[in-house]
Amino acid sequence: MFDIPILRFGQTYESMEKQAVVHFDTGEPVAQLHQATGAMVKLDLKKSQKARDALRAVPIAKLIDICKAAARMYLEETLPCGNGSLTPAEFCRLQSATTGLPENMCSANMRKNAFVLGHMDEVLDALTRGLPYEVLEKGYGKESRGVMVSYQATTPVFGMVLPNNSPGVHTLWLPAIPMQIGLCIKPGSQEFWTPYRITEAFFKAGLPREAISVYPGGHDVGGAVMTDCQRAMIFGGQTTVDQHAGNPKISVHGPGFSKVILGDDVVDRWEDYLDLMVDSVFANSGRSCINASGIWASRHTREIADAIAQRLGPVVPLPPNDPKSSLAAFTTPGAAEAMNAQIDEGCQADGVTEMTAKYRNGPRLEKRERCDYLRPTVIHCTGPDVPLANTEYMFPFVSVVECPQNKMIAQIKQTLVGTALTDDAKFKQQLLDATNIDRLNIGPVKTVQLNWLQPHEGNIVDFLFRNRAFQDTPPVAH
Amino acid sequence: MSQLAELAAKAKAQLDAHTYENVQWHFHESTGSPFWLEKAKTYKFDPRKEVKCFDDLKKFPHFEDEWLRGGPISRWIPKGLAGKPAYVFETGGTTGIPKSRMVIEDHWIDYENFSDTLPDEYFPRGANWLMLGPSGPRRLRLAVEHLAQYRGGICFCVDLDPRWVVKLLKKGKIKEAEDYKDHVIDQAVTILSANHNIQCAFMTPKLLEALAMRLLDDGTSIAESGIKGIFAGGTEFTPQWYRTCREELLGPDVYITPTYGNTLMGLACGKPYDPADNYKITYYAPQPRAVIETVEFKDYNQVVGYGQTGRVKLYTMTKELFIPGFMERDEGERELPHEKFPWDGISGTRPFHEYAKTTTVGVY
Numbered sequence: 001m002f003d004i005p006i007l008r009f010g011q012t013y014e015s016m017e018k019q020a021v022v023h024f025d026t027g028e029p030v031a032q033l034h035q036a037t038g039a040m041v042k043l044d045l046k047k048s049q050k051a052r053d054a055l056r057a058v059p060i061a062k063l064i065d066i067c068k069a070a071a072r073m074y075l076e077e078t079l080p081c082g083n084g085s086l087t088p089a090e091f092c093r094l095q096s097a098t099t100g101l102p103e104n105m106c107s108a109n110m111r112k113n114a115f116v117l118g119h120m121d122e123v124l125d126a127l128t129r130g131l132p133y134e135v136l137e138k139g140y141g142k143e144s145r146g147v148m149v150s151y152q153a154t155t156p157v158f159g160m161v162l163p164n165n166s167p168g169v170h171t172l173w174l175p176a177i178p179m180q181i182g183l184c185i186k187p188g189s190q191e192f193w194t195p196y197r198i199t200e201a202f203f204k205a206g207l208p209r210e211a212i213s214v215y216p217g218g219h220d221v222g223g224a225v226m227t228d229c230q231r232a233m234i235f236g237g238q239t240t241v242d243q244h245a246g247n248p249k250i251s252v253h254g255p256g257f258s259k260v261i262l263g264d265d266v267v268d269r270w271e272d273y274l275d276l277m278v279d280s281v282f283a284n285s286g287r288s289c290i291n292a293s294g295i296w297a298s299r300h301t302r303e304i305a306d307a308i309a310q311r312l313g314p315v316v317p318l319p320p321n322d323p324k325s326s327l328a329a330f331t332t333p334g335a336a337e338a339m340n341a342q343i344d345e346g347c348q349a350d351g352v353t354e355m356t357a358k359y360r361n362g363p364r365l366e367k368r369e370r371c372d373y374l375r376p377t378v379i380h381c382t383g384p385d386v387p388l389a390n391t392e393y394m395f396p397f398v399s400v401v402e403c404p405q406n407k408m409i410a411q412i413k414q415t416l417v418g419t420a421l422t423d424d425a426k427f428k429q430q431l432l433d434a435t436n437i438d439r440l441n442i443g444p445v446k447t448v449q450l451n452w453l454q455p456h457e458g459n460i461v462d463f464l465f466r467n468r469a470f471q472d473t474p475p476v477a478h
Numbered sequence: 479m480s481q482l483a484e485l486a487a488k489a490k491a492q493l494d495a496h497t498y499e500n501v502q503w504h505f506h507e508s509t510g511s512p513f514w515l516e517k518a519k520t521y522k523f524d525p526r527k528e529v530k531c532f533d534d535l536k537k538f539p540h541f542e543d544e545w546l547r548g549g550p551i552s553r554w555i556p557k558g559l560a561g562k563p564a565y566v567f568e569t570g571g572t573t574g575i576p577k578s579r580m581v582i583e584d585h586w587i588d589y590e591n592f593s594d595t596l597p598d599e600y601f602p603r604g605a606n607w608l609m610l611g612p613s614g615p616r617r618l619r620l621a622v623e624h625l626a627q628y629r630g631g632i633c634f635c636v637d638l639d640p641r642w643v644v645k646l647l648k649k650g651k652i653k654e655a656e657d658y659k660d661h662v663i664d665q666a667v668t669i670l671s672a673n674h675n676i677q678c679a680f681m682t683p684k685l686l687e688a689l690a691m692r693l694l695d696d697g698t699s700i701a702e703s704g705i706k707g708i709f710a711g712g713t714e715f716t717p718q719w720y721r722t723c724r725e726e727l728l729g730p731d732v733y734i735t736p737t738y739g740n741t742l743m744g745l746a747c748g749k750p751y752d753p754a755d756n757y758k759i760t761y762y763a764p765q766p767r768a769v770i771e772t773v774e775f776k777d778y779n780q781v782v783g784y785g786q787t788g789r790v791k792l793y794t795m796t797k798e799l800f801i802p803g804f805m806e807r808d809e810g811e812r813e814l815p816h817e818k819f820p821w822d823g824i825s826g827t828r829p830f831h832e833y834a835k836t837t838t839v840g841v842y
Contacts, residue, residue, distance in 0.1 A: 035718065
């Protein structure tokens, strides 16, 4: 069994409080995770400048090389993990064992994280809009067009309270390291594997150990990270989003309510986009905020819903090590049951029809001794105001909503990824102007097909740095 | 028989005698409280005849703390103590009618007994105290003040309304709760900076942390502020928190000791610090005035084996209050008697697992 200590800016620390982490299906102990306390985090953060100082001693170009080397090690090598070590295959097996995510998805998420790490020069170039590294290193400098710019770090370390739902979220914080910002990580209680493995890969690749802290623990640890880091990201439900809305120190990531929108000009050819819609809903077991939870069109919605239901309805849970396994387990007792009950209640309303039921050959909720599964569910909604028209659940769930195109943008409300299938110039402009859509795809791009050269829910560069005025000579007379 | 076994046997005999004496007092027409005299009428047994030792208390149904909600408070005053000045202390009360306990002198007696366990080296007699905990209708505030006075000092207090903090947290107003905590710490820092010879303190774990952090930010520390001894309590006082305090937050010059208690029971002391314990915290109730049992989750009349986990069951038997078995909202492991406290203890206290998910822990 893996014994995984706390990492306090590079120093391992053995806690007196350890949490057993068990296999989601068998209950077999897999690891014991040392638990930090809020006081410990707060004390360490008083010395967080040391993390940034250690990183600033390494040029950004070198840090990018470290990222690239770490990408390869993370993906391919045997790396330390607490009191043991893990090959990539063992890593996926254990990550699957504690999260309920099938191993093939663990592997896919590994490749995603490794891709971002391995292409860090391009990612940084895109997110900084081509800023010379020197500007971040010194705090000021001239752009290639000769304009003086200054970027001031808003924090010595980037705090984060990470979730369990999908290991793909780690792509979001990786660019902090080459920007010479340290990390203060509270990992998920089940998906602590990735932060630890990436950290070990970084260390093996030559990153200063003082740059990273990993504090598994309870709510007090999360609270300390959020209050004592000058910049922090948190993942959670709508309540978490509402709680931190408007706080410039916190980047909050909640439900995505991502959608596929079919314009009136293409909706009669909806069958051409069936694969795109199915994959947007179904990839990664529908666990991500970038999975589509809504498909909106002005007509053919019942046929669209039925076609997706035919594809997803028969999908059944398979063992996590089956390469064809496509459904993740719910490991929190009662969570799947509660969602199932909400969906059943929503389906009682006028205008709401579950389309998957007839293709499923069994109930939506599959209860096991230690975990539950929710089988894919496609709902048809006759309008945007009926229950379940704008809902997101952490499994392959989608509402196909009938709505006139001219009301669609307002009715879809907040949307993390919006894939719009249309060639209508006027509609495209309206979509471009819609501030309730964060990531906009116009064209046949699955909602889950993220380009890492694009910012996600705000640009991390703008979050971790302040673009402020700086002059070292007087301006020209005027 | 070993010396400890002898001490334990003596303590057990004392507890049995104390139990008998208390039941006689609380259920006698001339001395008992209206509450218990009325309650006795509903029992199928006569407590005065059938309770002869501590184990006989199991004949009583469990005490329900809901009985403490609402008035008249005077129904709790034993006739034998009628006319004495009485206090009322409240618990909870964020919403609805709080639970209240009538007290005459118990809080003084409990804290005088507790005083005897404090090392004078770290809690110097004559030194002044800081009470960094809840104010208002709370037992703690007056009890700590009495402790300071009993030891020849004066207690400085802060204004702290824990009900407001819980309301803020329940509404998700984290920033406002942090601001309120800062307001409380401002008061503490002001008191400590005013040359009042404060060397001892009670602090809740969260406020201790916050004060220590503030002083660190100001370039000083709790030790440099002059404080030598602190007692703190609650289920947040875990072994790891204890260790962080001793090794990192307070340093070697400040003594900290854990306590466990509530308005109903009084104060259980921690087993004196011993490096060999590796920060394990074991509490012992102030027997015979109060008793802690660790009982099976499925049978609250069955004590678990030593080292086994169970729910905390409290008994209080003083002239003022009789509680024949109350199920506390905590769980822990049953511990062997200790020479200083030759009766069962409890370690690893933490919120009862069935309630833990719904409990809001504020600053108090």
